[in-house]
Amino acid sequence: MKPSTKAIRPVPEATRDTRSLTIPIYETTTFVFDSADEVRAYAEGTSDKFLYSRYGNPTVAAVEQKIAALEGTDEALLFSSGQAATTTALVALLEAGDEVVCSSAIYGGTLHLLEGVLAKFGVRSRFVTLEELSTPASLFSDATRLVWFESPNNPTLRCVEIGPLAVACRARGVLSAIDNTFATPINQQPILLGVDLVMHSATKYLNGHADITAGALAGSSALIERILATRKKLGTVLDPAAAYALGRGLKTLAVRMERHNANALAVAGWLAQDARAGTVYYPGLDTHPDHAIARRQMNGFGGMVCVDLGSYERAARFFDSLEVISRAASLGGVESLCSLPVLTSHWALSDEELAAAGVTPGMARLSVGLEDVDDLIADLDQALGKG
Numbered sequence: 001m002k003p004s005t006k007a008i009r010p011v012p013e014a015t016r017d018t019r020s021l022t023i024p025i026y027e028t029t030t031f032v033f034d035s036a037d038e039v040r041a042y043a044e045g046t047s048d049k050f051l052y053s054r055y056g057n058p059t060v061a062a063v064e065q066k067i068a069a070l071e072g073t074d075e076a077l078l079f080s081s082g083q084a085a086t087t088t089a090l091v092a093l094l095e096a097g098d099e100v101v102c103s104s105a106i107y108g109g110t111l112h113l114l115e116g117v118l119a120k121f122g123v124r125s126r127f128v129t130l131e132e133l134s135t136p137a138s139l140f141s142d143a144t145r146l147v148w149f150e151s152p153n154n155p156t157l158r159c160v161e162i163g164p165l166a167v168a169c170r171a172r173g174v175l176s177a178i179d180n181t182f183a184t185p186i187n188q189q190p191i192l193l194g195v196d197l198v199m200h201s202a203t204k205y206l207n208g209h210a211d212i213t214a215g216a217l218a219g220s221s222a223l224i225e226r227i228l229a230t231r232k233k234l235g236t237v238l239d240p241a242a243a244y245a246l247g248r249g250l251k252t253l254a255v256r257m258e259r260h261n262a263n264a265l266a267v268a269g270w271l272a273q274d275a276r277a278g279t280v281y282y283p284g285l286d287t288h289p290d291h292a293i294a295r296r297q298m299n300g301f302g303g304m305v306c307v308d309l310g311s312y313e314r315a316a317r318f319f320d321s322l323e324v325i326s327r328a329a330s331l332g333g334v335e336s337l338c339s340l341p342v343l344t345s346h347w348a349l350s351d352e353e354l355a356a357a358g359v360t361p362g363m364a365r366l367s368v369g370l371e372d373v374d375d376l377i378a379d380l381d382q383a384l385g386k387g
């Protein structure tokens, strides 16, 4: 099946026997057994019944099956946030003394988790540049167990060449994990390129309606079993009602991404030809440094666009003048949003850290939504006039 069909069909196995067309919400903490033998079968792992919703729940399992199908993996797991997904993966896969090699162009929450939490438990992190990630032969130390990266990244949409990095990790016996939030499985399928684990902030495009916080991990059954054991211990599972909302959002993922891709390409192209806008970052533009990589490994370039207006003052005036596009953090929903990275995702970073992340005070980041693109461009036009 093609992705847009997989997003809708088949009705996932976990809830198929209810004959409900949509995934029902099982709002229950626990499940009733008929006998001690039935409980024993569950405990021995020979039954597919559910015991307790922190361990597993049919609504959650059904949506997990959808995400696994979309990512082309054996299995997937859902979590109460993207951060909960990352935390659970790191705790499951690493031990004291292990080293994580992490892209320095990474979501701030991942960086703080590695530096502020995992470090307390003896897991060391080494942050590397995109150039270092593109020469994987010299990337590993004897302690490296995991390489964690993002592509495209925030906010400059720089891309990592996924295939060679994943192959090098595998050859070395090191796990590779990608945060695929910006791309979605519609635009990029890292598992097919050899990556071991895919992570999502499902809060963003997978749900698509900015009304739940959720996270997802997808990978082989062997890897997912290890992470599931840790999810049970940490209690980081998603709530069934939020899983239902995520499952409903997923049905339109493919069509939403088509429109996000088209709108963002039009917005980026329009900004790039306007002398009032400075550098425009969008992997679909042939001026983007990673356009060739993006063309090779992506089916569409996504809904995120970043523009550098030259100074914080200009960016702030532009931001304050927007009338259709909302001033808000987050991304990936139907509504277009604008944020200033130095005030949100890259707040409180030193000048050196900002330079390493390629972030300037004049940058405005757009999450281009599904509105009519003419209305979005008209809004950008009038705001640039005041910027």
Ligand SMILES: Cc1ncc(COP(=O)(O)O)c(C=O)c1O
Pocket (backbone or CB within 6 Å): 081, 082, 083, 084, 107, 109, 150, 154, 179, 181, 182, 200, 201, 202, 203, 213, 214, 215, 330
């Ligand atoms: C790329 C990326 N990864 C991970 C996260 C964390 O996800 P959540 O906010 O769902 O915990 C975010 C949130 O903004 C993100 O943008």
